[in-house]
Amino acid sequence: AGTLYLVPTPIGNLEDITFRALNVMKTVAVIASEDTRNTQKLLNHFEITTKQVSFHEHNTQERIPQFIKWLKDGTSIAQVSDAGMPSISDPGKELVQACIAAGITVVPLPGANAALTGLIASGLAPQPFFFWGFLPRKPKEQKTTLTQLKSYSATLIFYESPYRIVKTLENLIAVLGGDRQVVLARELTKRYEEFIRGSLTTVLAEMTSRTIKGEFVILVAGASEVEAPTLVLTDEQVRQAVAELI
Numbered sequence: 001a002g003t004l005y006l007v008p009t010p011i012g013n014l015e016d017i018t019f020r021a022l023n024v025m026k027t028v029a030v031i032a033s034e035d036t037r038n039t040q041k042l043l044n045h046f047e048i049t050t051k052q053v054s055f056h057e058h059n060t061q062e063r064i065p066q067f068i069k070w071l072k073d074g075t076s077i078a079q080v081s082d083a084g085m086p087s088i089s090d091p092g093k094e095l096v097q098a099c100i101a102a103g104i105t106v107v108p109l110p111g112a113n114a115a116l117t118g119l120i121a122s123g124l125a126p127q128p129f130f131f132w133g134f135l136p137r138k139p140k141e142q143k144t145t146l147t148q149l150k151s152y153s154a155t156l157i158f159y160e161s162p163y164r165i166v167k168t169l170e171n172l173i174a175v176l177g178g179d180r181q182v183v184l185a186r187e188l189t190k191r192y193e194e195f196i197r198g199s200l201t202t203v204l205a206e207m208t209s210r211t212i213k214g215e216f217v218i219l220v221a222g223a224s225e226v227e228a229p230t231l232v233l234t235d236e237q238v239r240q241a242v243a244e245l246i
């Protein structure tokens with residue numbers, strides 16, 4: 001049988017492709033691409049002539065049985081998304097699940113990913129971290145999600161479109177308060193790469209004062225020990241608890 005390779009692609013800087021990713025894309029029979037025109041630019045740059053087929057959220061259901069058949073017949077497939085790691089806020093998960101169920105070997109390649117690239121330069125605690133991806137767009141649902149995450153002590157990582165960044169910062173302040181530290185990792189690996197760091201209040205002020213362009217990862221410091229719910233016992237309760245122990 002063939003193998004399904006999960007191949008990360010650059011998130012901006014074309015040099016962030018690995019030798020192995022190039023070799024796999026060259027040697028497989030088919031590249032399953034989220035957007036074939038987008039991936040064609042990458043393939044042209046590296047002079048790769050492998051045939052592409054589209055594989056995105058709107059044709060997942062039709063494609064999967066077809067891919068499973070090809071894989072069973074011995075055809076190897078490389079799956080790529082537009083940028084970064086397949087499956088991470090991108091197409092891939094259902095195909096991986098179908099391959100596992102069908103007993104087909106799934107080989108992941110390491111490579112570019114916006115969340116981890118932003119995290120390591122954020123200055124926030126690198127672990128534990130909690131990767132959420134895209135928050136719900138509707139304000140009410142977004143706030144409900146943020147409320148669930150409020151007491152997490154892990155660094156929170158979100159993806160967000162430049163059009164919604166201000167609204168999302170406002171919602172973060174409404175739910176978490178304005179004092180939490182936040183880092184906006186903008187245009188990672190690209191010419192205008194930038195890290196905007198500060199409290200939620202100061203970063204919101206900065207963002208409302210400029211024209212917002214580019215791609216963003218939002219990283220929010222986890223709840224500190226002070227904020228986390230604490231158990232308060234009276235002296236009497238402590239004496240009782242100790243008495244029960246001895």
Ligand code: SAM
Nearest residue numbers: 011084085088113114159160187188215216217
């Ligand atoms: N699969 C990708 C990965 O592994 O990072 C993520 C794909 S998701 C559809 C796209 C989102 O990732 C963007 O909206 C942005 O939040 C983030 N992103 C992608 N490239 C980025 C970059 N160069 N700088 C900052 N954020 C980026």
